[in-house]
Every structure is written in structure tokens, then in C-alpha cells.
Amino acid sequence: MNGFDRRRFLGLGFLGLGGAAGAALAAGGLAAGATWASPAQRSRFTSHPFALGVASGDPLPSGVVLWTRLAPEPLAEDGSGGMRGRGAVPVRWEVAEDERFSRRVAHGVANATAELGHSVHVEVDTLRPDREYFYRFRAGGEISPVGRTRTAPTAAANLDRLAFAFVSCQNYPAGYYTAHRHLADEDLRAVVHLGDYIYEGGATGNIGRAHAPAHEVHSLADYRIRHAQYRTDPDLQRSHAAFPWIVTWDDHEVENNYADEISQHDGVAPGDFLVRRAAAYQAYYEHLPLRRSSVPKGPDMRIYRRLRFGALAEFNVLDGRQYRSDQVDRNSPEAQDPDRSMLGAEQERWLLDGLGSSTARWNILAQQTVMARADRDPGEGLRLPMDNWNGYEPARQRLFDGVVERGVENMVVITGDAHCSMAADLKQDFADPESPTVGAEFLGTSISSGGDGADTDRRGEQWLAANPHMKFYNQRRGYVRCTVDRDSYRADYRAVPYVTRRGAPVSTLAGFVVENGRPGVQEV
Template sequence: MLNRKELVQAIRSEGGMSRRLWMEFTLAAAAIPTLGLHESTASEVAFADDPFSLGVASGDPDSTSVVLWTRLAPEPLTPYGGMPAHSVPVRWQVAEDQGFTQVVRSGTTLATPQLGHSVHQVVQGLKPDHWYWYRFLCGDAESPIGRTRTMPRRDVLPEKLRFAFASCQNYEQGLYTAYESMAQEHPDLVFFLGDYIYEYEAGRTGKIRSHLGAEIESLGDYRIRYSQYRSDPLLKGMHAQCPWFLTWDDHEFDNNCACDVSEERDVDPLSYLQRRANAYQAYYEMMPLRPESLPRGPHMQLYRQASFGRLANFAILDTRQYRTDQPNDDRKSPLNEAACAVENSLLGSEQRGWLRSELLSSQGTWNVLAQQVMMGAAGFRGKEDSELNYSMDQWPGAYAERGALLEFMRDRRVPNPIVLTGDIHSNWVNDLRIDDREGDQPVVATEFVATSISSGGNGVDKIATHDQLLADNPGVRFHNAQRGYVLCTVTPKQWVSDYVVMDQVTSPGGKATRRASFTVESGTPGVQ
């Protein structure tokens, strides 16, 4: 069995996974269900329990289409959801009104057992910049009604966009009360930036609610974990409010995964790849993603582009699947030679090239990177440390790539770059420089970091080292460690980010307040 270092070397050989490992994985892949989209037989099913127990969702809209999602699961906390081993026809409807008296699009699709009887219906031919209602029907069962919308045409400059972004919703550590507040804001869109589920065994991370079973590894395990999370009524309700754009971080698969290897020692590489294939398939099954994201074994195309007319262009990134191994054994470290090595990457060469092309061709007034880990270089000083230490799992672990990206945006004069981030279970506002340690360098972009929905429990308003943190890091403009989300209001002239925090999430009745608000003026980098 290869250890972590040997596996990294094997995967890096010949520019990627070694031929031996790939051939061995291909032989082992017989244990992974085929991701088929059609079956020759399909029949109606009579349901004793609600097949729409996991609700409905929509996502990845463009100006004329949107993805509608549901999954048939009358017994959601079982590996197959209580469904038979054959395809089931599901009818869908899109209407101009909530009463469905003006149905504008409808049809029938197949929910197949290969994809856990999930439905990813791409509805075409819709009006740009328009709200719709949708529902599914199967047998005599009817789903909840969802609301969705299309984006404005790419040549139109809208007056305003309001969206929320969030991340990190550990089921064991808190309630999803933040979604109740978010729903009352009626945003146009939601961006979810990773850690939709946590893979840990029951009771490892908290006692507010409990995961089911051991640490998840099989496809059935991942399906049950997603179903447990999706059974939460506040999360289901927010999905039905508006379309979501989603990307993952590490806990959708394995904590701090990088370079195709686990943080755990002595992990068999073939078992690791099979587990990743299981995780990726379950993620696709449970999210409103387009068919282009259908996994290919342990690989899945998730980075993509979206635009809200000419107001905002979004590059939705994947900083987890293609990254190199964390330097300095993934310990908080100074920005030393290992952290600044030019070969370190969070994006990988192909995604990095795609991102640069997107930034060059964008016609957006605001150019937004929706991604996972913090780009601002925030150093922490221990009691006996003379140097600042930085997280190697975040962008400081690829400091040269980070600096080159910011330099690219500066030199190409990319208009109004904004970075949206999750992961860190705390709120941050960071002015980004090519080298964040040099406070006299010009600001290139602004980063807004959203705290967690529930991960970490209630949190605190200010950490004990708050003042020292701001004094040591000239780019950090705000820090807060409560739970919540960020609500963004975007116009051609201004970007406003409101930080909404919950007073507590460990028992029902948490109250939401606007903790702080920050503005970026178009054409002027840095927050006001």
C-alpha cells in the first residue's frame, strides 16, 4: 500500500495519474454504478409514502433555460430511497403563475435507478429575466411548488441584482435558522460555496443533531447523508425559493483532500478513487446541475461561468479537485519557500487557463470569482511566534499562483474584480493585493468571506485576538465569528455586501441582524 508521499508522486508522474493506478482503478470501477441516463423499461409506481420527501430545487440558470431538480425517495434514509430497480416516468410543469393556470412548458422525463431516481430537467425556451413556478408529478403524487428565474440577456445592463451566498452547514453543530432569514430577503439567486454535507461519523463533531452511521464511503452512505441534510425543512424551503449555483469544497468528499490523496495516512489509492467516484455521483444526484457536470468515475466538471446580463459575470471555481498537495504538511506556516513554490496550485493548469480566458472575454461590470477557500493572506501570531503563520489549505499555500492571478487582473485591467469565499466559519472582508503583506501596494480586488450556516456552533462576535489580527494584516478590514450569510446588492455603480448574523443556532428561535455593511464603488478597488 502506498503512503501519502508515494501516492502524490505516483499521481504526479506522467503529468497525472500513473497508468498503473488508472488501469487498476478501471478494473475496480465495476463496483461503481454506471451513470446511465436511459433504460429500456419504465413504469409507473404506486407510493405508500411521499416520493418528493426531499423537495425540489432549481439551478444554473441562463437567459433562456434553467435546471429543475427533484429526487424520488419515499424512504430517503435508505440507500435506494425506497425506489424499485427500474426507471420511473416523472412529469414536470413550468408556469407563469403559482396556481399553474398558465403552464408554458411541460413534459415527461425518466428518473433512473442509475442516478438514484434523481431528475435534472433542463427547461429551454424561457423568457429572459423572468420568474416562473414549477412542480413535478409522479403517479398520483405532486411535489412542492418551487419558484425559479432566468438571467437577463448577456447584452442587457440590469439595474440591480440581489443575491445571497453561504457555505458550511454541519448538521451536527447547529440548526439552519439562517435560511429562514435568507428566505425573507427574497434574493434573486443563492451561491453555495462548499461543505454542503460533512462526511464524519455520527457524534464526532457535535450533539445538536446527529449524523446517521459511520464515516461515509459507499454510494449508499453518501446518498443517505445528503438525504438527511435535505430533509431539513428550512434548507428545502430555501432551495424552492430561487435558483442556486453550487460548488463543493472538501467535506462533500473527504476533509482537506488534495492532489487525489486523503489527509489520512495509509489510504489505499484505489479505494480512495472509488470513494471519490461515489462522492461525486451522489453530489451530482442531489444538486440542480446541468448534464455537463455528470461525473466520469472519480472526475467531475464543476467549474463554469454564469452572467447576470452585463451587470455581473461569475466564474464558479473548483479549488479542490485539481489542487496540488498542501505544502508544509498542511500545518499553519510562514510564507516560506514551500508555500511560495511556483508549482503549487489550487486551480490546476486547465482551469487556470479557462479562468484567464473568461476574465479577458467578460463584458461584465463586475467580475466575480465564486470559490471556496480564503484568498486574503491572513496571518496569525501565536504566543511565542515571531513570524505570522498562514493556512496552507487556503490560497497562501499557493502564494505564487495567487499573486500571478491578481497580477493578471491588474495588468489586464479586469473591471471591478470581486472574490466570494466560504470555508472558514467566520466573516471576513479583505482588500486583496498582489502581496498582502505589503500594505502600501495598490488594492487589486476585494474579497467577501461568508461565515458558516451552522458549522462551529454559535460562535462569537469578536475573537480574543481580533485587534492583533487586524494590526498584523493590512488587508483585513473586518472579522466576525458568528453564524449567518452575506446578502449582496449589486448595481452598475455600487456593490454592497450586508453581513447577516444569527445570535445563536444551537436551539430554535435564533434572531438575525445585519452586523456590518461594506461598499465597493465601481472603478475604485477596495471597500468603503
């Protein structure tokens, strides 16, 4: 935090996961050997308790995180999911090598507690590396949908090929999640979500998908309802159930354009904003397949981490919101302050140290906002956005210089947030077109945010005219499918023509490759 007294915050009375929920977690909320609750607690639910589906995440060679949340009434006004008054509820889980569960390899019982919104996060760690598995849950006589997942190969494994996709920005009232339905049919090992999983506003949209609750969300109950609403979408559920997910957040999981403890709204005290952030972080944890290492402690939650897929690829999953300096005006002297940071000093060191010591063929940065220079003035001046890395040029320069100094090869940045697709070379000095290229950036469009979109718009015309390092722009909705082998990294931009009505087909708009040892982006 930037100067706010955490001890003072803890006296404000918000019960985050560092309090009773954290104690419930330590007491066996995730334990495979947890005991069954009383018969009254095992009584049947008012309706199907697995209305939010299932998910898995953060694959390791020995296992994955399995997730569900008991919510027979997902939009209950108190945020309980219809579980008000229920204590710890035992949830059986099982993992098998086949979809019929005739070859079961792991099973146990986890307690779904009220302190965690009756969510379940099971860290299975007895599986074999690089294997496909199926999983499901049981509670109160009800059985969940079946999910499919896959463990990662060992760190030294010579993986021939890695296929994954990345997505971001799924504003519920703005459009249907048709892209998720098509995504679930792809042949992938994992999906990476780069932020804006929910939107915090009270928008109604024009397709009959109004936000619940109808107002902008602030409390823990509000955020729980909003996450639950998004989770009821059948296409999103299908995508979650098809692959393990690797997730990070951006701003709308809390509030648009927030920076660390600073609200975008003038006059909001840091302490008041951190109460809101703590509620948002807890609800985020409760609804996504994250490990115990990400359990929030009040307004703090460690989400940056590293995941490896054999000797082929290493993912550095970044947090570009929780530790950043506040945004400033472009013309302010503060804009070039060398102490300004996007990631915070600790995460920045962690990233550069990890990149410098990596032995993976491809070093992938999974992060939130546009990193390439994104000038919108085709003339002599610069017109840059200030909420992405363009507003944090000293931090970006430290990163690029650090990559060069450490001899990091094959750095690929995958990005969300901007509701458009873009492919670009990352230059050590964007003012000099002959400057060394230090990496490649693939920006992915939104799932639904911004509505139907178009092939181009005014911003795209400006970007391509003003930034010679940018190779492609499109404003349709969809996702990016990536295929990595030892020789190349390929990104295919998959898009749907509309999201404001159902049934859109999907097609590939363009494909780009980065060759091993040659960091520039090349069109296929």
C-alpha cells in the same frame, strides 16, 4: 490527476456516471419526451416520494435546471431512498408563470433511474429571459412542493440591480438551519453555495441531530444517505425552493482537507481514495441542480463554470479541490515552488482568459477558501494556514499578476470555508501596504458549522492585528446578502445569535461597499 493512472482506476470496478448511469442519462433520463414505464412501476410509493423537496439551479436566459429525487424513505440503509428494486420511474414536470399553474409554459416527462439514485435533472431551455417562474413534479399520483425560480437576463441586457446571497458550511449536527429560513424570505435572484454542503464525519452533536449513517461515510450508499438526511431539513428545502442556486463544493463533500487524489490520511493509496471520491461526486451530482456538463465520469467531475447576469455581473464558479497540489508544511522549500497550483493549469488559464475578455461591470469569483493573506502572528513573523490560498502563494501571485496584466476591473471574491465573516482588500503584494489593490474579498460565515459562534474570537483578534488589509471580522452564523448595481457592490453580513436552538432572529451585523473602479472595501 497528479500522476495516478485513470485507466487503472477504471479497472477497479466502481460504477460511476461514466458507466451505466451515463448510459441511462444519454438514453433519456432527462428527456422531455420519455415514455411512461409499466403500470407496476407507476404504483404508489410507500410514503410521499418528494420528501427531499425540489430545487432549481444554474439560471440561463433561456431556462434553468429543475431538480428532485424520489425518496419515500430518505434514510433507507441501502441508500436507495426507499426505491430499491424500482427501475426507471416517469416523473412529470411542469413550469408555469403563476403559482396556481393556470399559465403553464413548459412541461414534459423525465425518467428517474436507479443508476442516478432516482434523481431528476431537467434542463428547461424554452423560457423567456429575466422572468420568474414556478415549477413542480408529479410521480405515482403524488405532487411535489412548488418551487420558484428565475431565468437570467440576456448577456447584453442593461440590468439595473442584482441581489443574491452566498452561503457555506452547513454541518447538520452542529446547529439548526435557521439562517436558511431567513434567507428564503430575502428578495433575491439567486443563492450561491460555496461548499461543505454536507460533512462526511460521524459526529453526533449535542442538539439531537446526529449524522446518518452514524459513521464516517465512504461508499455511494453512505453518501446518498448523508445527502438525503441534509435534504430533509425543512429550512434548507425552503431556501432551495425560493431561488435558483449556483453551487460548488469544498472538501467535506468528500473528506476534510483532501487535495486532488490525495487523502488527508497517511497510507491511503490514491486509487483507494479515488474510489471514495467517485462515490462522493456521484452523490453530490444526484442531489443538486447541476447540468449535464457536470455529470461525473468516475472520479472526475467538471464543476467550474461561468454564469452571466446581463452586462452587470459575471460569476466565475471555481473548483479549488479537484485539481490542487497537495498541502505542504509552511517551512518546506516546496511551499514556494512556482509549479504549485490551487486550480490546476487548465482551470487557471480558463479563469484568467475569462476575466481578461469579460465585458461585465462586476467580475465575481465564487470560490471556497480564504484568498487574502491571513497571518496570525501580529509580530514580525508569518503564521499562515496552508489549506487555503495562503498555502498556495505562487498560484495566488499568478492570479493577481494576471488580473493586473489584463486590466481586469471590479474583481470581487466571495468565499466560504472558514466559519467566520471577514472583509478585505486583495493586494498585489501583501508585504507592501502601498501595493495596488487588485480586488475585494468577502468571506461569509457558516450556516451552522462551529455552533453558536461569537462576535469575535482569538483568530479574529490576531487577523485584524496582523493584516492591515482586513477591515472586518465576526464569528456569528448566517449568510451574506449582496446587492450590485452599476455604481457599487454592497455586501451585508446577516447573522443569527444562535443555532443550537430554534427560532433565532436575524439582523445585519455590518455592511461594506466596493465602488465601481475603486477596488478597496469601504464600510457603509
